[in-house]
Amino acid sequence: MESVGQLLEGFAAALTPTNLLLALIGVLIGTITGVLPGVGPVGAIAILLGISPSLGPTGSVILFAGVYYGSTYGGSTTSILLNMPGEANSIVTAIDGYEMTKRGRAGAALSIAAIGSFVAGTISIIALSFAAPLLGDFALQFGPPEYFALAAGGLILLTMLVPGRPWKSIVMIFLGLLLGTVGIDTMSGSQRFTFGSGDLVQGLGIVPLAMGLFGISEVLAAAASRGQRHRVRAPGLRELLPTRSEARRSVGPIARGSVIGFGMGLIPGPATLTSTFASYVLEKRLSRRPEEFGKGAIEGVAGPEAANNAAAGAAFLPLLSLGIPFTPVMALVLSSLLLNGIIPGPDFIEDHGDIFWTVIASMYIGNLVLLVLNLPLVGLFTRILMIPQHYLLAVIILFSLVGVYADENSMWDVLVMSVAGLVAFWLRRHGFSMAPLLLAVVLGTVMENSFRQTMTISGGSFAIFLDRPIIILITSSIVLGLGLRIWFAARTRTIARRAERRPAS
C-alpha cells in the first residue's frame, strides 16, 4: 500500500506542466526516431544527453523514457506501411504487418500494434512499480563481490546475445573496459593513459563517446548510403478499427507477448529485439492457423509488438534497483542520472523515491499519450520520411554538436565525439558492434572498483566468490542464459538446414 501512495504522489509530480511537456516531447521524438530508419533510440538519447543537466534528473529520465518507448512504437509504423523497419525491434512486425497492408488491412495492423504496445507497456510498468522496490530491498544485501559478479556476468552474457560474431563483441568489450580506465583511478588517485593531457584527466566522457558511437557514426553511415524518399498512403481514422475477429485473435498474443517481453527485458542484451522473435515463434507454434503466418496473420503483429514494449519497460528494472544498466539505452539513462549527481543503486528508491515514482508515473502517462496521439497522427509521422535526407543528417549533426558542447561547455568533447563517430563508422563496416563497447565503458568502473574492494575484503582470496549465495545465484543465471543462447543458436541452425534441404528433396 505504501507503494500505491508513493505512486499517487508520483502522478501529482508527473502531471506538472513541465513534466507532462517533457513526456510529450519524449514520445514525439521517440516516435519520429522510430519512424526514421537508422537513427534509433540510442542515437536520439545520446544526442539529447547534452541537455540533461539543464533538465534535472527527473526531467531527463522522463524525456529519455519517452524517447525509448516512443521509438519502439514508431518503428512499427514504417514496418507495417512500408515493410521498412525504422529500427531493429520492428523487423518481425514487418513480416505480417506489411502483408496486412498489401491486403488493405494496414489500419487494423497499426491499431492492434498500438493497443498491444499500450497494454504491454502498461503491464510492464505495473510490474516495474512493484518489482523494483522488492529488488531494491534484495539488492541491499549486495556487496562488492556481488556487484563484480553482476557486472562481469552482464558483459559475458552480452557477448552471446549481441548479433554478429561473439569474438568481435569480446574485442569491443575489452576495448571499452580499457577506455573506461582512462583518467584518474578513483581508488588510488593515480592517472592512467592521460599522456600528460589535462583533458584526459577526467577520463573520456560517456556523453561524447555515446554521441559519437551512435549518433555521428549513424550519420556517417547514412551519408555513405544513397538516401531514398518514400511516398506512403496512411490509413484514415475509420480504417483503423480492427474487426471483431482480429481483436479476439490478438488478445492471447498480446498477453503472452507482455510476459515474454518483461521476462526477457531483465536479461542483458538486445531484449527488445530477441523478445519479438521469441513471441513470433511461440505464436506460430500455438496458432490454429500457422500457415497464415508470413501472409498477414494479426497474431504476428500483436505478439511481437507487445513483447518489445514490455521489454523496453523491464529494462529499467536492473538500472533503477541495482544501478546496473544492461542495455546501451539504460547506460545513457544512467549517465544522465550521474550527470545530475544521482547514483542509482539499491538505495535509489529509498533515497530518491520522489524521482523514481515520478518517472514511473510519467511512464504511465507517456504510454497513454502514445496511444491517444499516435494513431490519429500516423499520416504525419510517415510524412517525415519525405524530408530530404541531407537536411535530416545536417540537423542531427547540428544538434549533436550543440548538445555535446552543452554537457561540459568543452570543445574537447566535440573532438572526442567526432573521432569516436569516425572510428565507430569504420569498425561497424567491419562487423563490430558498438553496444558492447559503450556498456563496457560504463560497467568497467563498477567492475574494477568492486573487484579491488573484494580482494581487499577477502585478503586476496578468490574463495570469497564461492561463499556467497547471491553470487552462486547470479552465476547460475548466467550459465542458464548462456546455455539457452547456445541451444537457441543450435536449434536455429537445425531449422535453417532443414529448410535448405527441403527444396532440394
Add this chain to the structure above:
Amino acid sequence: MDAERPRRLPGLWHGVIEYLPIAVLGAVGFGALTVAGGYQLGTLDHPGPGLMPRIYAVGLIVAAATVLILRDHSIAIDIEEGDVDATSSPARPLLIFAGLIVFWLIADVIGFIAALWLLFLFVTGVLDRGRWLTKVVVATMTVSVAYAVFVVWLDVPLPRGILGF
C-alpha cells in the same frame, strides 16, 4: 552457390582493408599493455591501478588474435556481419568528418553559431547538389532554432568569436 558467398570488395587492398581494423585493435592492446606496465601492480589483497589495465590489454590482444585466427583466409569482407554496408564509398563520410574537424578548429575563432551555420551548409552541400538558396534558408532557420533552444532557453554559454555569435 556464388550468391551465398560473402561479397568481395574490389581493388588490390582487400587484405589490408579487411585486416586493418583488427590489426589496429591488437596494436591498441599492445600499446596499452606497454603503458600499463608502468603503473603499480599492487598485491592480490591490495590490487594497484595497473592490474585491470594489464588484464584488459591482454584480453584485447587475445580476442583480436582469435578474431584473426577464426576468419576464413579469403580476403573478403563479409558484408552481412556489419550493420553498415562495407561496399559503400567512404568519401562522403570522410568529407563530413573533415567538416567536423574544421568546425572544431574555427568555432572558438568565428563563434559557435556562425561555425554551425557554415557546417550545416557544407554537410548539405556534400550530400546534395541541389539549390543553394534553399540550403541557406534551411540552415539559417535550423541554426536559429538551435540558438533559441540552447542559448536563450537553456542558457548554454556557446563560444562567441570575432563575429559576436
